[in-house]
Amino acid sequence: MFYISILLQLLLSAAVASWSVSYSPRSICAIERSSVDFSCTFDYPHHSTLKTTKWFKPEAHQNQDGSQVGISVYNSEAAKIHQLYKNRTAYANKDKNCSLQLHNVSKSDTGTYFFRIETYSLYGKYTGPGGINLNVAVLPFRVTMKTQKVNGHIHEGDSVTLTCSTENCTLKQEPFAWFKNQHLIPEATDSVLQITSVSHDDFGNYSCGLKNNSSATSADEILLDVRYSPKNVKIAVFPSGKIQEGNSLTLICMSNANPAVTNYSWFMIKEAYVSYIGSDREFSIKSTSQNDDGQYFCTAKNDIGSQNSTAIALKVEVxxxxxxxxxxxxxxxxxxxxxxxxxxxxxxxxxxxxKKQPTEQTPAVTVTEEIYENLRKSPESEENLTIYVTYADLRLPPSTPDRPRCNSQEDGTVIYSLLSYKD
Structure with a gap:
């Protein structure tokens, strides 16, 4: 008797152990109008004969654990398939392969799906526990952002995680597409985009969708607002080209910054001296001249920091x-x-x-001449006559062509002159 009891327990255990259903995956997220695959395998006792195989979904008022058979999604007896699922399913129909493909899913398909085996035996019925949970995503996709900062701003170097999801669920089995400012990011194909250290280049609007479904793209964008100091500061010259004397000229200080630049400064370098010349974004010269020749640069500043532009040389042509x-x-x-x-x-x-030529002087007299002049007196005053004789020694220069020599045998010539007198 004891041995018979053990044999019956072993047979019962073998019979119970042979009933099995395996599901994969246990949860599926699908977008509307797409197709989903319920992968499934099963087993049953060898002494039993299959009568019916079916997939069902419990109705809303039923237990969702599979203990109550609900709507027939698929049935080996085709007439028993519910109207909502006719011509929408494809069964594997292979030995112990119970995989099912459901086409053109909609929101009403949301729920848990179970596979059930029925044999001709009174107790030969089995429903695979757990089932497969199907969620239908509600479009459009949305991007959620998670950062290390709770309520603070995102700065360069912070870590940011972007997740692509929908209202009901997040697709995981599909390749994703990420867009920045509506431009595809080729290397991003997962539902999560991780940026471990953001930079100013990551600033922009992000959206997501499915890579193989252009219609399943996020309609909403999220701004990754990275705060950074001014970058790529440069000067734009208007008008461009040669600068003619007398024409007007405008220099514009351009940069990328977040938050926006709040302060500009202009400087001029001339003959190794740096001069401050302005504080606006634009620096204008109404009438250029050669005095404006030199090198110019600007400084852009915001709450994070500042940066100088590269100096440009201006040459005014006459x-x-x-x-x-x-x-x-x-x-x-x-x-x-x-x-x-x-x-x-x-x-x-x-x-x-x-000044070098000698001054002309009166020639010196070299010849002494005695000059006698006769004094004559009128008869009326003869009695009281007093005669004064004057002798003059003159030194005369030698004879020259201008002054002819006197016809005298001696150099010393006596010249008598009559001197007149009065009483």
Whole structure:
């Protein structure tokens, strides 16, 4: 009797152990109008004969654990398939393979699906426990962001996680597509986009969708607002090209920054000296001149930091007709300077020559001449006559062509002169 009891227990255990259903995956998230695959395998006692195989979904008012058979999604007896699922399923129909494909899913398909085996035996019925849970995603996709900061701003170097999901569930079995400012990010194909250290280049609007389904794309975008100091500061010149003297000129300081630049500064470098020249985003010169030649740079500053632009060189060109005029004027001034210098040298030379020549003097008398002059007195005053004789020694110069020599045999010639007198 004891051995018979053990044998019956072993047979019962073998019979119970042979009933099995295996599901994969246990949970599925699908988008509307797509197809889903319920992978499934089963087993049953060898002494039993299959009568019916079916997939069912409990109705809303029924127990959702599979203990109550609900709507027939698939049935080996086709007439028993519920109207909602006719022509929407494909059964594997292979030995112990119970996989099912459901097409054109909709929100009403949301629920738990079970596979059930029925044999001709009174107790030969079995429903695989657990089932497969199907969620139908409600489009559009949405992007959620998680950061290390609770209520603070995102700065360069922070870690950010972006998740692509829908209202009901998150698709995991589909390849994803991520977009930044509506441009595809090729390397991002998962439902989660992880940025371990954000930079200013990551600033932008992000959206997501399915890679193989252009219609399943996020209609909403989320802004990854990365705060950073001014970057790529540069100067734009308007108008561009050559700068003619007298024309207007505008320099614009351009940069990328978040938050926006709040302070601008302009500087001019000329002859190794740096001068502060302005504080607006634009620096304008109404009428350019050669005094504006030099190098210019600007500084952009916000709450995070500041950056200088690369210096640019400006050269103001003088019109060609003015160049000719300036050249002629310069040549004229040079010639005048040369003439003045030459005239000064000539005057100076004449003065020097005149000072060097000896001054003409009256020639000295070399010949002594005795001059006698007769004194004559009128008869009326003869009695009281007093005669004064004056002798003069004269030294006469030698005879020259201008002064002929007297016809005398001696150099000393006596000249008598009559002196008149009065009482």
């Amino acid at each position: 019109p060609s007709h003015r160049n000719v005029l300036l050249t002629a004027t310069a040549v004229f001034l040079f010639l005048m300077a040369v003439l003045l210098v030459m005239f000064g040298l000539i005057i100076r030379r004449k003065r020097f020559t005149s």
